[in-house]
Amino acid sequence: MALCKIFPFAFILLCCSCYLISGQRFDYPTANLSTTWINSVSAPHSVDFTDGSRVRAILLRGTFGPKYACGFYCNGNCDTYLFAIFIVQTNSASQITSPAIGFPQVVWSANRNNPVRINSTLQLTAQGDLVLRNADGTLAWSTNTAGKSVAGLSLTDEGNLVLFDSNNATVWQSFDHPTDALVPGQKLVSGMKLTASVSTTNWTKGGLFSLSAIDNGLVAFIESNPPQTYFDATIGGLDPSGGSNYVKYLDGSLTLFTNSSGTTELVLVSITPASSAQYMKLESNGHLKVYEWKNRWGEVDDLLTGFRGVCNYPTVCGRYGICTMGQCSCPKSSNSTTYFRPINVRLPNLGCSEAKKLSCNNLKKHRLLEVEDVDYFAFTADISNTDVNTCKRACLNKCSCKAAFFRSGLNSSRAIGECYLPTEIFSLMNNEKDKTRYDSVAFIKVQV
Numbered sequence: 456m457a458l459c460k461i462f463p464f465a466f467i468l469l470c471c472s473c474y475l476i477s478g479q480r481f482d483y484p485t486a487n488l489s490t491t492w493i494n495s496v497s498a499p500h501s502v503d504f505t506d507g508s509r510v511r512a513i514l515l516r517g518t519f520g521p522k523y524a525c526g527f528y529c530n531g532n533c534d535t536y537l538f539a540i541f542i543v544q545t546n547s548a549s550q551i552t553s554p555a556i557g558f559p560q561v562v563w564s565a566n567r568n569n570p571v572r573i574n575s576t577l578q579l580t581a582q583g584d585l586v587l588r589n590a591d592g593t594l595a596w597s598t599n600t601a602g603k604s605v606a607g608l609s610l611t612d613e614g615n616l617v618l619f620d621s622n623n624a625t626v627w628q629s630f631d632h633p634t635d636a637l638v639p640g641q642k643l644v645s646g647m648k649l650t651a652s653v654s655t656t657n658w659t660k661g662g663l664f665s666l667s668a669i670d671n672g673l674v675a676f677i678e679s680n681p682p683q684t685y686f687d688a689t690i691g692g693l694d695p696s697g698g699s700n701y702v703k704y705l706d707g708s709l710t711l712f713t714n715s716s717g718t719t720e721l722v723l724v725s726i727t728p729a730s731s732a733q734y735m736k737l738e739s740n741g742h743l744k745v746y747e748w749k750n751r752w753g754e755v756d757d758l759l760t761g762f763r764g765v766c767n768y769p770t771v772c773g774r775y776g777i778c779t780m781g782q783c784s785c786p787k788s789s790n791s792t793t794y795f796r797p798i799n800v801r802l803p804n805l806g807c808s809e810a811k812k813l814s815c816n817n818l819k820k821h822r823l824l825e826v827e828d829v830d831y832f833a834f835t836a837d838i839s840n841t842d843v844n845t846c847k848r849a850c851l852n853k854c855s856c857k858a859a860f861f862r863s864g865l866n867s868s869r870a871i872g873e874c875y876l877p878t879e880i881f882s883l884m885n886n887e888k889d890k891t892r893y894d895s896v897a898f899i900k901v902q903v
Contacts, residue, residue, distance in 0.1 A: 481518055481547075481548045481549035481550075482515050482516055482517055482518055482522075482549040483500075483514060483515055483549070484514055484515065484516040484517075484609055484610045484611075485514070485607055485608060485609045485610075486513070486514060486579055486607060486608040486609075487579070487607055487608075488579055488580070488581050488583065488605070488606070488607065489579070489580065489581045490578070490579045490608075491576055491577070491578045491579075492513045492526070492576065492577045492578075493574060493575075493576050494511060494527040494536055494571065494572075494573055494574060494575045494576070494577075495573065495574055496573070498511045498527075500512040500513070500515070500524075500526070500551065502543075502551045502554055503554060504554045504555075504557075504558050504559065505554055505555045506531070506558045507530070507531035507533075508528065508529060508530050508531060508558060508559055509528070509529050509533055510524070510526055510527065510528050510541060510543065510551065510559050511526045511527040511528075512524040512525070512526040512543070512551060513525060513526040513527075513577065514526070514608070514609075514610040514616075515543075515545070515549055515551075515610070516610045516611065516612055517545065517549070517612065518545055518546070518547050518548065518549045519545060519546060519547045520544070520545065520731075520732070521542050521543070521544055521545075521557070521731065521732035521748045522542065522543065522544075522545045522549075523540060523541075523542055523562075523610055523611075523612070523613075523614040524540070524541060524542075524543050524551070524610070525538070525539065525540045525541070525610055525616055526538070526539070526541075527539075527571075527575075527577075528541055528559060528561060528564075530561075530656075530658065531656070533573075534572065535570035535571065535572055536570055536571050536572070536573075536575065537561070537564040537565070537566055537567065537570055537571075537658070538564065538565040538566055538571070538577055538587050538595075538596065539561045539563060539564040539565070540561070540562050540563040540564075540610070540614055540616055540629060541559040541560055541561045541562065542559065542560040542562065542614070542732055542734065542748075543557060543559050544556075544557030544748075556750070556751045557751070557752075558752065560734060560746065560752060561636070561658075562614055562636040562637075562638050562734050562736075563614075563616070563629050563632075563633070563634050563636065564634055564658070565587060565596045565629075566587060566595050566596040567634060567652070567658055567659055567660040568659055568660050568661070569595045569596060570595075571587060571588075571589045571590070571595050572589060572590045573590065574590040575587065575588060575589050575590050575595070576588050579605075579607075579608050580601065582601040582602055582605075583600050583601055583602065583603055583604065583605025583606075583618065583626070584597055584598060584599065584600050584601035584605075585597065585598040585600065585608065585618060585627075586598075598618060598627045600618055600626055600627050603620075603626050603627075604620045604621065604626065605618045605619070605620060605626050605627075606619060606620050606621045607619055613638065613639070613640040613641070614638045614641075615628050615629055615630045615640075615641070616628065616629040617629075630642070631647075633647060633648070633649055634649070634650070634660070635649050635650060635651050635652055635660075635662075635736055635737045636649070636734055636735065636736040636737070637649065637704045637734065637735050638704065638733075638734045639704050639705070639706060639729065639733060639734070640703075640704065640705075641703070641704050642701045642702060642703040642704070642712075643667075643668035643673075643701060643702045643703075644668060644699055644700075644701045645668050645669055645670050645699055645700050645701060646667075646668065646669075647667070647668050648665045648666060648667035648668065649665065649666040649667075649737040650662065650664075650665050650737070651663065651664040651665070651737045651738060651739050651741070652739050653739060654739045655738075655739055662739045663677050663678050663739075663741070663769070663770065664676070664677055664678070664737060664738075664739070664740075664741040664769075665678060665682075665737075666686075666737050666743060668700075668701060668702045669689070670693065670700050670713075671689045671690050671691070671693045671700070671711070671713075672687070672688050672689030672690055672702070672711055672723050673686075673687075673688045673689070673702055673709065673711075673723055673724070674686070674687050674688075674689065675687075675737075675741065675743070675759055677741065677769040677770070677833075677881060679878075679879045679881075680878065680879070681878075683769065683832070683833035683877065683879070683881070684833055684835075685741065685759075685767060685768065685769050685832045685833060686759040686761070688709075688723040688724055689723075690711060690713075690721050690723075693713055699714075700712060700713040700714065702723065704726075704735065706726075706728055706729050707725065707726055707727075707728040707729075708722045708723070708724065708725055708726055709722075709723050709724040709726065709758075710722050710723060711723050724758050726745055726756055726758065727745065727747075727755045727756050729747060730747070730749070731747055731748040731749060732747065732748045733745060733746065733747045733748075733755070734746055735756075735758070740768065740770060740771075741759070741768050741769060741770065742757055742759060742760070742768070743757070743758040743759045744756065744757050744758070745757075745758065762890055763884070763887070763890065763891075764780075764781070765778070765781050766778035766779070766780070766781065766882075766884040766885065767832050767884065768832070768882070769832055769833070769881040769882055770806075770881055770882055771783070771804065771882050772784075772803070772804055772806060772882040772883070773798065773804060773805045773806015773807065773881075773882060774806040774807065774880055774881055774882070775795055775806055775807040775808075775809070775880055775882075775883065775899070776803065776804070776805075776806040776807050776882050776883065777826070777829060777882075777883045777884065777885065778882055778883065778884045778885065779884075779885040780885075782803075783803040783804050783806075783882075784803065785797055785803075785807035786807070786824055786826050786829075786883070786897075786899055787826075788824055789825075793810055794809065794810050794811075794824055794899075794901040795807040795808065795809060795810065796808055796810060806882070809901065809902070810901075811901070811902040811903070812902065813857070813900060813901070813902050814902060815854040818851070818854060820902055820903050821851055821900055821901070821902065821903075822900070822901050822902075822903050823847055823850065823851065823859065823898035823899065823900055823901070824898065824899045824900075824901050825896065825897070825898055826883075826896070826897045826898075826899060827896055828885060828886045828888070828894075828895065828896070829883050829884070829885065829886060829895065829896065829897040830860070830862075830883070830884050830885070830886040830891065830895040830897075831858075831860050831875065831877070831883060831884070831897070832881075832882070832884065833875075833877065833881075834860055834862065834873075834875045835875055836873040836874065836875060837849070837874055837875055837876045838873070838874040838876075839873050839874075840871055840873075841871070841872065841873070841874050842869070842870065842871060842872075843861045843863075843869045843872070843896070845874070846859045846861045846872075846874035846876075846898075847859050847861075847898050849874065849876060850876050850898065850900060851900070853876065855878045856876045856877070856878060856900060857877055857878060857879060857880045857899070857900055858876075858877060858880055858897055858898060858899045858900055859874060859875070859876055859897075859898040859900075860874070860875040860876075860877075860895065860896075860897050860898075861873070861874055861875075861895070861896050861898070862875075862893050862894065862895050863893065863894050864893060864894070865888060865892055865893055865894055866894070867894065869894065869896070872894075880899070883897060
């Protein structure tokens with residue numbers, strides 16, 4: 456009180472100064488037209504992490520804790536970089552911290568199949584195009600938004616990179632171009648999909664697995680011809696004429712929003728509610744995993760693993776490998792003939808190779824190897840209400856058929872059942888009858 460009486464002006468000045476300091480923004484979430492960023496060793500907001508990754512942030516939204524940023528990123532091999540959105544740890548001044556544990560979590564990238572090198576550039580042009588060029592000036596990626604009234608670039612609190620116009624309306628957004636991850640608040644409109652990378656170290660788009668939103672839910676499949684489904688979370692009886700349906704990542708669920716009878720919300724997959732920053736990623740092995748920050752990043756959910764466990768994943772035991780309680784083996788014949796061998800005896804999960812490759816030149820040398828109590832993840836009946844001999848003949852008469860899978864009622868003596876004739880074989884699995892409640896047998900085509 457005495458200070459206010461003696462030094463009223465000084466007190467007011469001190470209070471105003473404190474207010475200005477505390478009200479100052481330290482994050483940098485937006486950019487104007489005609490801005491260029493260079494992926495150089497001297498670029499600001501550059502951080503090296505102990506896992507070998509490196510980021511050079513150009514936009515960052517928020518302070519203190521796990522926050523979204525975007526910029527140049529490399530994941531250990533820093534000869535090449537992605538332009539990506541990632542979650543990093545920040546302090547109260549929006550500086551990227553925790554290089555030993557807060558490793559950047561990439562949730563979107565622009566140029567998975569066309570990484571760029573040091574001294575590459577990202578430019579928000581005067582015409583409103585966001586353009587990524589390699590160090591030699593060649594085009595690596597673009598939003599193709601020139602002439603579309605773009606006024607600026609912004610990274611939102613939800614991790615969405617947005618080009619907006621003078622009315623703050625969205626012209627282009629990263630949420631419309633998902634890669635292999637989803638963040639809370641993001642949605643997949645019917646027809647959109649996540650596509651896995653080739654491997655944990657090769658982030659190229661071109662992995663075997665995809666997760667697609669369709670009008671009545673979600674389907675995960677392995678890329679083959681035709682695609683084979685290994686997970687299905689769909690709702691029957693929906694009227695698709697009501698408008699475009701979509702699946703949204705909410706706190707605690709993946710939920711289908713449908714306009715079939717007014718806006719309806721239907722939970723497809725339950726998720727552990729978030730207590731901190733969270734995201735999900737479709738891994739290169741087909742798993743859809745949820746990660747959360749709890750003093751470090753850790754897995755909290757493995758969403759596509761149903762009651763059959765890991766054996767239901769298409770590549771868990773490689774091609775032709777049989778999965779039994781997570782262990783892999785090759786199909787064996789009842790006699791001394793060997794039709795399949797492990798690709799690597801010490802690594803049985805790599806799958807099995809054929810002793811003799813199948814050839815259509817002489818169909819008379821095709822035989823069917825019978826393997827009891829073996830099932831397949833992607834069973835879709837090609838022939839219904841049939842008997843086992845008809846199922847076998849159908850495969851032998853069709854060159855492209857690689858196996859005949861026959862399912863029938865439990866203890867039904869295979870009288871009548873359903874027949875599936877796939878043209879490509881991935882991992883097989885032991886049929887756990889107490890769970891499936893049906894009998895199953897595989898007839899695998901081999902060359903003699």
